[in-house]
Each structure stands twice: as structure tokens, then as C-alpha cells.
Amino acid sequence: MNSLIAAPVMTDEDALRADIYALLAALCRRHPSPELLDFLVSMEVDAHSANSMTKAWEFLRLASERAESDAIEDEYFTLFIGITQGELTPFASWYLTGSLMEAPLIELRNDLDLLGFARQQEVKEPEDHISVLLEVMSELIQQGASRERQAVFYQRHIDSWAKQLFADMTQASSAVFYSAVGMLGEAFLMIESTHLQKRMDSVQNVHLRG
Numbered sequence: 001m002n003s004l005i006a007a008p009v010m011t012d013e014d015a016l017r018a019d020i021y022a023l024l025a026a027l028c029r030r031h032p033s034p035e036l037l038d039f040l041v042s043m044e045v046d047a048h049s050a051n052s053m054t055k056a057w058e059f060l061r062l063a064s065e066r067a068e069s070d071a072i073e074d075e076y077f078t079l080f081i082g083i084t085q086g087e088l089t090p091f092a093s094w095y096l097t098g099s100l101m102e103a104p105l106i107e108l109r110n111d112l113d114l115l116g117f118a119r120q121q122e123v124k125e126p127e128d129h130i131s132v133l134l135e136v137m138s139e140l141i142q143q144g145a146s147r148e149r150q151a152v153f154y155q156r157h158i159d160s161w162a163k164q165l166f167a168d169m170t171q172a173s174s175a176v177f178y179s180a181v182g183m184l185g186e187a188f189l190m191i192e193s194t195h196l197q198k199r200m201d202s203v204q205n206v207h208l209r210g
Helices: 012-030 034-040 052-066 068-082 092-097 103-115 130-142 147-157 162-171 179-201
Strands: none
Touching: 012 068, 012 130, 012 179, 034 052, 034 068, 052 179, 068 179, 092 103, 103 130, 103 147, 130 147, 130 162, 147 179, 162 179
16 A cells, blocks of 8 residues: 655655665675675766865775774674673763663663653663664654654764773774764764754754654
């Protein structure tokens, strides 16, 4: 049956934002598949541009070109999982409180419920994992949520810590391929923080449910 409700029309800018959020989420959730590496290698980057995003894309393309699947799988395990704990702990609660399963997770769960997002049974990690938060942002954009609602979620659950995670990723001793991922994540979130803050400055009393 065809739906009578038209899907939201995204601008090219928003479609790109949604794609970048989804890409970063996928790379933070697990090591990249050979197909994803091939896609990253095939990217066309303007080598003459000097902005931070273009440099990050080119760094990621080159890292993908040189990457070996087994090595990246080992790198991901060392960075994010480890024998007892990975070099990085990509959870909001950890970055904001120094412990897991703390108040930021409870607040996030309340907001996810307001937005209509339900945890999938096969997902084991807490919802404040960076990959989940990035996926939510991508979904909000694709669903046509207002920029104001996007800004509320971003500022409540991503802005205060995720840039530091990606900065730490670029400097992690175990990071080779993921140093490039960190560079892209940090550059992108810097732009998003500025962009969405302008939206917040232009409105008052914006709520997730609104």
C-alpha cells in the first residue's frame, strides 16, 4: 500500500549531514567492512581546498587506501574493547562523570523515549555510546525534524563531550586508521556545534517534544 504522506524533502546540505553522522556512527560501532573501505577509497576530494573538513576527508581516504582489514579489526578491538577495557571509552557517562551508567544515560533514555526511539534487543551497549547518539542525529535529519529539535538533542547529549572523544581518538597510541576517523569526527562536530548553536540562539523555549 502506498502511503499518502510524503516523505520529508531534505536539502542537499541536510542529506550530507545525515550521511556523515551515519558514517561516523558506523565506524564507531564496529571496524569497517571491506565494502566500506572501498567506498572511502573511491571518494573524490578537492585537494586544493584547505578547510578542516576537506583535509579530514583526504586523510581518511588515504588511511582507507593503506588499510588492511585484519589490522583495522585489531585496532578497533584495542581502542574500544580491549581485554578488560579499551584505550577509549566512547560513552557520554564516562566522559562527563568518569563512570558508566550514570545520570547522562538516564537523561538520554528519557529523551529517546520522548522522540520515539526504542532500544533494539540485539544492542548490548548502553544507549550513550557515541555510535547510538550519532545514529539518532542522522535519523532526526532524515525524518525531517526541525533544526531546533536537532539542536536541542545535539546540545543535550553530544556537544559537551563528543568532540573530546574524537580528539582523543586522533591521539590514541593504538590509532592508525582511527586517527583519521577522529580527525573527521572532530572537524565535523566543530562545524555542527557552531551551526546548531546559531539555531538555538534564534529561538526560545524549544523542547524535544515540540
